[in-house]
Amino acid sequence: MLAAVASSLLLLFLVLPVVRLVAAAGATGAARLWSDAELRQSLALTALTATAATLIAAVCGAPLAWLLARRAFRGRALVAAILDLPLLIPHPVAGIALLLLLGRGSALGSSLLSLGLRIVGTPLGIIAAMLFVSAPLFVSGAREAFARVDARLEGVARTLGDTPWHAFRRITLPLAARGLIASGVVSWARAVSEFGAIVILAYNPKVVSVLTYDRFTGFGLSEALPVAAALVLLSLIPLTALRALHIEDGAAGT
Amino acid sequence: MISAAQLRARVGVFTLSDISFDVPRGEYGVVIGPTGSGKTTLLEVVAGLVPQTGGRLSLNGRDATHASPDTRGIGLVYQLGYLFPHLSVEQNVTYGAADSAFAASIARRFGVHEFYARSVHSLSGGERQLVALSRALARKPDLLLLDEPFSALDPPRRAAARREVRAVHSELGLTTLHVTHDFAEAGSLGDVAILLDGGRVLQSGEPADVFRHPKTPYVAEFLGAENVFAGGVVNEGGEAVFHSGPLAMHVAGSAVPGPCHAIIRAEEILISRAVPSPSSARNQFSGRVIQIVTVGPLWHVTIDVGGASLVAALTTYSADELALSVGDTAYFTFKATAVHLC
Numbered sequence: 001m002l003a004a005v006a007s008s009l010l011l012l013f014l015v016l017p018v019v020r021l022v023a024a025a026g027a028t029g030a031a032r033l034w035s036d037a038e039l040r041q042s043l044a045l046t047a048l049t050a051t052a053a054t055l056i057a058a059v060c061g062a063p064l065a066w067l068l069a070r071r072a073f074r075g076r077a078l079v080a081a082i083l084d085l086p087l088l089i090p091h092p093v094a095g096i097a098l099l100l101l102l103g104r105g106s107a108l109g110s111s112l113l114s115l116g117l118r119i120v121g122t123p124l125g126i127i128a129a130m131l132f133v134s135a136p137l138f139v140s141g142a143r144e145a146f147a148r149v150d151a152r153l154e155g156v157a158r159t160l161g162d163t164p165w166h167a168f169r170r171i172t173l174p175l176a177a178r179g180l181i182a183s184g185v186v187s188w189a190r191a192v193s194e195f196g197a198i199v200i201l202a203y204n205p206k207v208v209s210v211l212t213y214d215r216f217t218g219f220g221l222s223e224a225l226p227v228a229a230a231l232v233l234l235s236l237i238p239l240t241a242l243r244a245l246h247i248e249d250g251a252a253g254t
Numbered sequence: 255m256i257s258a259a260q261l262r263a264r265v266g267v268f269t270l271s272d273i274s275f276d277v278p279r280g281e282y283g284v285v286i287g288p289t290g291s292g293k294t295t296l297l298e299v300v301a302g303l304v305p306q307t308g309g310r311l312s313l314n315g316r317d318a319t320h321a322s323p324d325t326r327g328i329g330l331v332y333q334l335g336y337l338f339p340h341l342s343v344e345q346n347v348t349y350g351a352a353d354s355a356f357a358a359s360i361a362r363r364f365g366v367h368e369f370y371a372r373s374v375h376s377l378s379g380g381e382r383q384l385v386a387l388s389r390a391l392a393r394k395p396d397l398l399l400l401d402e403p404f405s406a407l408d409p410p411r412r413a414a415a416r417r418e419v420r421a422v423h424s425e426l427g428l429t430t431l432h433v434t435h436d437f438a439e440a441g442s443l444g445d446v447a448i449l450l451d452g453g454r455v456l457q458s459g460e461p462a463d464v465f466r467h468p469k470t471p472y473v474a475e476f477l478g479a480e481n482v483f484a485g486g487v488v489n490e491g492g493e494a495v496f497h498s499g500p501l502a503m504h505v506a507g508s509a510v511p512g513p514c515h516a517i518i519r520a521e522e523i524l525i526s527r528a529v530p531s532p533s534s535a536r537n538q539f540s541g542r543v544i545q546i547v548t549v550g551p552l553w554h555v556t557i558d559v560g561g562a563s564l565v566a567a568l569t570t571y572s573a574d575e576l577a578l579s580v581g582d583t584a585y586f587t588f589k590a591t592a593v594h595l596c
Contacts, residue, residue, distance in 0.1 A: 153336055156332070158322070159303070159329065159350075163322075
């Protein structure tokens with residue numbers, strides 16, 4: 001009984017602020033999508049940069065996740081610790097660290113600038129910040145998705161004539177697909193909700209989280225509310241996608 | 255041909271050590287061993303799925319020590335089948351097959367075509383094993399590796415599957431390595447028996463030879479030999495006699511005097527209620543029946559001979575004819591050549 005009350009209280013605490021926000025400004029937020037060009041641009045920018053960050057995380061993170069799930073190699077614990085690092089440090093600190101590495105004053109930043117790639121204050125900076133905070137979530141989820149596929153299935157495929165790549169493509173990938181998509185969705189949602197690292201690396205152009213902050217500090221709560229509500233609605237997209245895939249219960253894998 | 259010389263491998267804390275055996279081309283090798291003896295790991299090493307850490311493996315005359323699994327020409331069947339869950343039964347069977355007509359013929363032979371349309375998830379354990387067998391054979395492998403492939407089948411289907419596998423083995427000229435812990439299966443299928451325990455080969459050779467002439471008392475007991483005695487051979491007037499406590503039995507003349515173990519398989523002992531008439535069986539014992547039990551299709555009768563126990567096996571028909579009961583006196587006879595010394 002006590003456990004049920006405690007659980008209910010926690011659930012209410014988690015859901016009530018969001019419900020209150022959407023109730024207060026959901027309709028205004030939706031209406032603002034027509035009238036507020038900056039909000040529309042901001043939403044598009046957020047969705048695009050989050051998608052780009054997720055795709056990079058997937059392309060570079062899937063092989064790493066497979067290695068972590070399948071191979072015992074020297075330094076595996078270190079790699080796992082490195083992946084935990086972005087989840088542990090405060091995100092403004094992550095933003096400062098990225099600024100130090102990719103800013104104009106750094107060797108890497110100036111080299112990239114000479115190639116015409118400006119990071120700070122551009123969508124590239126937003127993608128970098130989003131990638132830093134969301135990629136570990138993708139790798140972690142993808143690693144579990146691969147680990148759930150029994151390695152003996154790959155082994156059998158190898159004995160049936162498959163090369164390692166063919167066994168991966170024909171057996172492991174399809175069986176891990178749901179878990180990989182779920183990891184991508186979670187990674188995307190995390191990228192969309194990022195604020196701390198982005199605000200330091202690229203205040204402009206404004207993603208929705210920065211725009212919410214900007215409206216709040218510049219114009220007060222009433223102007224921030226519709227933008228915040230729009231951000232919540234954007235965040236509902238991956239949640240809906242997860243439900244549609246029936247993978248929120250972890251049914252992916254074999 | 256599967257030829258292993260001093261093969262070593264490690265999986266976690268388990269190690270296979272100095273595994274040496276030969277299954278000549280076209281022959282049927284049976285690996286027997288208790289649970290955890292390394293049977294499955296051995297198959298995976300031969301398949302190339304578990305890397306060797308030492309020794310040499312040769313498959314059909316070619317050094318396969320570093321060959322990748324897809325180039326070894328093998329078909330592997332696990333006990334649990336390991337069917338691809340996202341593919342249909344038909345897609346599983348034809349997964350590695352170059353000749354779809356041949357794959358279909360294999361599926362028909364094992365009755366798998368009857369559930370071609372069914373989902374893999376709906377199959378019973380036995381059906382999964384048949385699909386896994388068909389999938390491995392549909393590729394026309396040179397070498398077939400079977401890990402308890404009939405364990406989930408009911409007895410009639412198991413017998414039919416055994417016959418079919420043996421037939422396909424002969425037709426395709428396969429070299430097969432079949433893991434089992436069923437001695438009857440080992441005896442009926444195998445041309446070569448390999449006894450494995452604790453990651454080591456205890457003995458290998460023709461099944462009849464291994465069963466009749468175990469190298470050590472442990473192997474004898476492992477193979478289910480009922481009469482294993484520790485003692486020694488002495489020369490008595492030019493004849494070799496084995497002594498163990500109250501038992502003294504004539505053994506083959508070539509026996510070397512000294513301490514050893516004697517093994518007599520229960521099936522080699524004749525049993526009667528009356529004093530046996532003189533015959534070439536030189537060993538005769540009489541004693542009180544202390545136990546009668548059924549072991550599969552046989553009856554095991556144990557008599558007490560001055561404190562030592564001797565076990566003889568007889569068929570149900572013979573048991574009915576003799577109508578022995580506990581407490582009766584019975585006579586056991588066996589030839590000197592039935593006593594195996596090690």
